[in-house]
Amino acid sequence: MIPKLDEYKKRWHITSDPAIKPGLDAMHIALDLVGNPQNNLPVIHLAGTNGKGSTSSFIQHIAKAHGLKTATFMSPCIEDVHDQIQLNEKPIEPQEMDAIFKIMSDAGLDSKLTDFELLTVAAFLAFNRFSPDIAIIECGMGGRFDCTNVVTPIVSVVPSISLEHTNFLGDTLAKIAYHKAGIIKRERPIVIGDLPNEALKVFKEEAVKQQAPLYMYGKDFTIEVEGVYEKYVSNYQMFTHLQRSMPGIHQRSNMALAITAFTLFANRQGIQIENECLQNGVHTAHLAGRFEKIAPNLYIDGAHNPASAKALVETIKVEFPGQKIHFIIGMLKDKDVTGVLRLLEEVGTSFTFVEVDNERAMSAQNIYDLSHSSEKRIYKGDLVQMINQKLDGSGICVMTGSLYLLAHWRKTLLTRFK
Numbered sequence: 001m002i003p004k005l006d007e008y009k010k011r012w013h014i015t016s017d018p019a020i021k022p023g024l025d026a027m028h029i030a031l032d033l034v035g036n037p038q039n040n041l042p043v044i045h046l047a048g049t050n051g052k053g054s055t056s057s058f059i060q061h062i063a064k065a066h067g068l069k070t071a072t073f074m075s076p077c078i079e080d081v082h083d084q085i086q087l088n089e090k091p092i093e094p095q096e097m098d099a100i101f102k103i104m105s106d107a108g109l110d111s112k113l114t115d116f117e118l119l120t121v122a123a124f125l126a127f128n129r130f131s132p133d134i135a136i137i138e139c140g141m142g143g144r145f146d147c148t149n150v151v152t153p154i155v156s157v158v159p160s161i162s163l164e165h166t167n168f169l170g171d172t173l174a175k176i177a178y179h180k181a182g183i184i185k186r187e188r189p190i191v192i193g194d195l196p197n198e199a200l201k202v203f204k205e206e207a208v209k210q211q212a213p214l215y216m217y218g219k220d221f222t223i224e225v226e227g228v229y230e231k232y233v234s235n236y237q238m239f240t241h242l243q244r245s246m247p248g249i250h251q252r253s254n255m256a257l258a259i260t261a262f263t264l265f266a267n268r269q270g271i272q273i274e275n276e277c278l279q280n281g282v283h284t285a286h287l288a289g290r291f292e293k294i295a296p297n298l299y300i301d302g303a304h305n306p307a308s309a310k311a312l313v314e315t316i317k318v319e320f321p322g323q324k325i326h327f328i329i330g331m332l333k334d335k336d337v338t339g340v341l342r343l344l345e346e347v348g349t350s351f352t353f354v355e356v357d358n359e360r361a362m363s364a365q366n367i368y369d370l371s372h373s374s375e376k377r378i379y380k381g382d383l384v385q386m387i388n389q390k391l392d393g394s395g396i397c398v399m400t401g402s403l404y405l406l407a408h409w410r411k412t413l414l415t416r417f418k
């Protein structure tokens with residue numbers, strides 16, 4: 001369910017299937033009908049379990065600092081369908097979305113696609129009309145058979161790989177890596193994070209098969225700490241006095257991947273890279289829902305799997321050592337809920353479990369039953385009132401778990417806690 005997508009489908013008489021259906025045949029047919037707007041876009045394509053959004057944000061802000069027109073397609077949404085398609089960092093306007101849906105309706109796309117496929121076609125049409133200098137496109141799920149994998153990127157990026165969507169992608173890291181490595185294109189560079197050996201082997205083999213240059217974090221490029229600053233060092237260049245606004249040690253590698261991807265992109269496109277612009281880009285980069293500060297002592301973070309939960313826990317340990325941490329959690333039942341809880345319980349003082357408005361959601365009662373915390377409860381009332389009560393005391397309040405939970409509450413929290 002993508003909030004507000006149904007409004008456009010209804011208005012323009014387009015039906016689509018909400019189910020996930022990996023495969024590219026339907027996309028190729030639909031894109032042919034609308035003139036293949038994905039062709040000739042200057043794309044950086046991202047796949048991976050965690051880190052796509054942060055890496056995308058770093059790339060977007062570095063590009064913006066260099067004066068480039070940016071277009072970004074990401075998932076899931078933060079609030080509704082509009083923020084998944086961003087033009088120069090701004091969500092697509094409703095009138096532009098209407099114009100695009102009219103094109104798709106006139107082309108006969110009714111009943112031909114899933115919801116996400118339909119939105120992906122809309123993104124390609126929006127980008128084609130906008131003519132960006134750089135188009136940053138995130139896979140929805142997997143990579144090889146993800147509907148975004150119809151582009152020929154200038155650079156591909158995979159920040160991380162861990163077990164996820166095992167019912168679709170497989171139950172081993174090698175099987176999942178097979179899907180992610182599918183975004184590698186012939187003779188186009190691929191930039192990867194610190195991947196598990198099992199996944200790394202798959203990427204190396206695919207890169208050789210595609211004759212694609214492979215750039216690995218920790219081997220071909222890295223980040224060094226110099227006091228309050230960080231320094232990017234690769235086999236070819238160095239950028240100094242970098243200062244991130246996005247907290248967390250895990251953001252070092254995401255920043256490094258973004259710099260590497262952008263430099264490769266810039267070299268291909270004839271763009272001159274300036275150290276000052278890189279400094280500005282990494283400092284202004286931010287991402288809604290990733291350890292986002294809503295108010296003093298109130299944060300939201302989309303830690304929906306063990307890898308992202310581990311990153312959240314590490315960030316909390318650095319940012320708030322010894323402080324009381326209260327978690328508000330709602331999750332989907334197809335996630336590793338137990339794995340996430342065990343990690344959050346390392347730093348959590350108390351837990352409140354809430355319902356998520358999604359057909360895939362696990363009930364608050366079931367999450368409560370899985371929790372080992374000695375201080376836990378289920379809450380079904382006004383979350384704002386409950387959070388106010390928590391903030392009146394000492395400690396830090398963190399809403400986390402499902403990105404759908406954050407999407408539902410973020411705007412309300414920003415409004416009520418100004």
